[in-house]
Amino acid sequence: MPVTDVRVDDEGVFARSAREVILDVCFDGRRIWSFWLERDGEARDGGRLVHWPASLHDYLHGTTRLTLHEHGTEQTLYDEEISLGAGEGRIAVVDKRGNPMALDKDNRRVKTFDNRSADHVRPLMDAIEEVLAALGKVGVEGFLAYGTLLGAVRGGRLIGHDSDADLGYVSAHSQPADVVLESFRIQRDLGSLGYRTSRYSGAAFKILVPESDGSIRGLDVFGGFMREGHLHLMGEIRAPFERSWIFPLATATLEGRTLPVPADADRLLSVTYGPSWRTPDPAFKFETPRSTTRRLSGWFRGIRTSRQDWDRAYAQSTFGRGRGPSPMLRRVHDAVEREGTAPASYIDVGCGRGRDVSAAQQWYGVPSLGLDVHPKAPRLQAERHADNDLVRFWTFNLLERRHHGAVAAYAGLALPAPRLVTARHLVDAIEADGDPVARLAELARALLAGGAGTLHVEFLSTWGDDGYPEELRLARAVDPAEVSAALETAGARIVRCDLLPASDEPGASITCHLVADWSAPTTGGDR
Amino acid sequence: MDRLIGRGPSTEDFERRLAELEAEVQECRNVNLRVAELTDLVTELLVPLAAGDHDGARALIERYHASL
Numbered sequence: 001m002p003v004t005d006v007r008v009d010d011e012g013v014f015a016r017s018a019r020e021v022i023l024d025v026c027f028d029g030r031r032i033w034s035f036w037l038e039r040d041g042e043a044r045d046g047g048r049l050v051h052w053p054a055s056l057h058d059y060l061h062g063t064t065r066l067t068l069h070e071h072g073t074e075q076t077l078y079d080e081e082i083s084l085g086a087g088e089g090r091i092a093v094v095d096k097r098g099n100p101m102a103l104d105k106d107n108r109r110v111k112t113f114d115n116r117s118a119d120h121v122r123p124l125m126d127a128i129e130e131v132l133a134a135l136g137k138v139g140v141e142g143f144l145a146y147g148t149l150l151g152a153v154r155g156g157r158l159i160g161h162d163s164d165a166d167l168g169y170v171s172a173h174s175q176p177a178d179v180v181l182e183s184f185r186i187q188r189d190l191g192s193l194g195y196r197t198s199r200y201s202g203a204a205f206k207i208l209v210p211e212s213d214g215s216i217r218g219l220d221v222f223g224g225f226m227r228e229g230h231l232h233l234m235g236e237i238r239a240p241f242e243r244s245w246i247f248p249l250a251t252a253t254l255e256g257r258t259l260p261v262p263a264d265a266d267r268l269l270s271v272t273y274g275p276s277w278r279t280p281d282p283a284f285k286f287e288t289p290r291s292t293t294r295r296l297s298g299w300f301r302g303i304r305t306s307r308q309d310w311d312r313a314y315a316q317s318t319f320g321r322g323r324g325p326s327p328m329l330r331r332v333h334d335a336v337e338r339e340g341t342a343p344a345s346y347i348d349v350g351c352g353r354g355r356d357v358s359a360a361q362q363w364y365g366v367p368s369l370g371l372d373v374h375p376k377a378p379r380l381q382a383e384r385h386a387d388n389d390l391v392r393f394w395t396f397n398l399l400e401r402r403h404h405g406a407v408a409a410y411a412g413l414a415l416p417a418p419r420l421v422t423a424r425h426l427v428d429a430i431e432a433d434g435d436p437v438a439r440l441a442e443l444a445r446a447l448l449a450g451g452a453g454t455l456h457v458e459f460l461s462t463w464g465d466d467g468y469p470e471e472l473r474l475a476r477a478v479d480p481a482e483v484s485a486a487l488e489t490a491g492a493r494i495v496r497c498d499l500l501p502a503s504d505e506p507g508a509s510i511t512c513h514l515v516a517d518w519s520a521p522t523t524g525g526d527r
Numbered sequence: 528m529d530r531l532i533g534r535g536p537s538t539e540d541f542e543r544r545l546a547e548l549e550a551e552v553q554e555c556r557n558v559n560l561r562v563a564e565l566t567d568l569v570t571e572l573l574v575p576l577a578a579g580d581h582d583g584a585r586a587l588i589e590r591y592h593a594s595l
Contacts (some may be wrong), residue, residue: 102571175559178563181567188571202563295556300559400564400595402568406572406595408552409572409573443552
């Protein structure tokens with residue numbers, strides 16, 4: 001008996017085993033979580049204790065019939081009716097609509113395929129076929145990749161513990177910049193076919209496929225290319241490979257449909273999941289070599305720094321709600337009234353729910369643009385102003401220069417000077433890796449050079465213990481000297497810099513309100 | 528002379544230099560995404576803008592933005 005002494009409590013799952021095993025945890029007969037006992041556990045009493053993952057904590061209140069199996073076997077190692085946490089009733093790991101959820105290999109709560117009917121996955125399967133056809137139209141031969149390829153080759157089905165579908169293609173290009181341009185073109189073409197997409201990196205994006213129950217399923221499209229005798233496939237693969245192992249594509253059956261796969265799927269699966277890819281492993285973790293991650297990250301990544309945190313924040317309908325404009329915009333407005341210097345247009349970078357855009361619209365009635373990385377964040381204000389041609393809300397990623405270009409072009413046409421540009425809790429909401437201060441300086445210069453208006457930036461300069469940064473989900477405090485220096489490097493003049501306590505509490509956080517402009521071109525002398 | 532008496536670069540010196548070199552390599556790789564972004568802007572936005580009329584420009588910009 002390889003696995004013994006199993007016990008389950010609020011701390012986690014404890015067991016002893018002479019060898020590494022993959023264990024499936026089921027609640028009331030449904031698989032919820034899988035783990036490797038040795039790899040994921042900590043030493044305890046001569047065995048291993050695997051803590052409950054954080055993504056399950058909120059659900060572990062109540063009773064359930066908990067069973068534990070070694071993955072891929074019928075053997076039950078534990079089968080008890082147990083109570084966890086403080087709550088009553090049956091434990092139900094479900095989403096807001098009651099759809100069953102389980103943990104994927106990264107311990108994320110997802111709607112896995114093992115509970116889905118053929119009807120549920122039909123839109124995804126349709127999308128796979130359509131997207132493969134669309135890739136063909138732009139001269140790219142797409143194929144099933146990662147877990148979707150694994151499912152097709154291993155059993156002709158989507159893998160039960162998987163939650164999305166993956167497609168790959170191998171570009172004819174070998175230069176990373178050309179691969180990125182091609183990926184842009186593919187995404188644009190799919191958009192014109194009506195698909196909603198979201199970009200991960202310069203070489204990968206997700207297609208958002210609505211399923212029959214209204215939920216959204218992701219279909220990831222990973223770009224690949226050959227370079228120096230290696231296949232590079234976003235986001236985990238770099239391995240010695242021959243082009244002839246990909247082309248001409250072969251076919252495999254997935255959920256009853258015949259779909260393209262690489263010529264030698266075995267080789268691709270081996271470099272993806274290792275030589276034991278035929279053995280199912282719902283707790284598989286990529287051990288991508290550092291050199292591969294550095295290459296793929298260096299060429300393609302860097303446009304989603306801190307993005308996950310913001311997606312999570314705005315997934316809560318109450319986050320960022322409040323009434324009226326921000327204190328910063330009120331200060332700006334007071335100065336406008338005092339000095340009689342109303343702007344001719346307004347741009348709020350990182351507008352969140354869009355309240356400042358609405359306030360500025362009410363005060364000045366000028367063309368206004370609210371920019372936020374989260375498409376749904378300003379939805380209510382966007383709906384409120386849907387009939388007002390002066391107001392626009394755009395999805396905008398500060399870390400993508402194409403977005404800068406689009407905004408600058410739009411401003412040149414539709415947002416007259418003098419422009420008021422605000423960026424409140426933006427540079428402190430993105431980790432330093434994303435270099436948000438330099439990116440904001442570039443954008444502000446594009447909008448305000450030549451005396452075209454004024455920039456107001458507000459950010460956290462001292463992380464206090466009043467809970468202010470946590471409430472706003474800020475990533476870090478930023479040194480005002482760093483912001484001033486970046487703006488000055490971009491040609492700005494710092495007009496003023498005020499440090500303000502965020503609350504009246506002792507140990508209050510301090511915010512910095514910095515004002516900058518770009519001087520008007522000097523006249524005379526055309527040497 | 529330093530080499531003869533065993534006073535070559537220290538391990539710390541090599542580690543620092545390695546970190547610098549890694550950062551420099553990464554800096555070069557980063558240019559790829561930037562080049563692609565700027566090329567896309569020029570070919571998909573600026574060239575059509577320059578070739579088109581003023582009335583269609585706003586729609587063109589909004590269409591470009593929507594395609595990102």
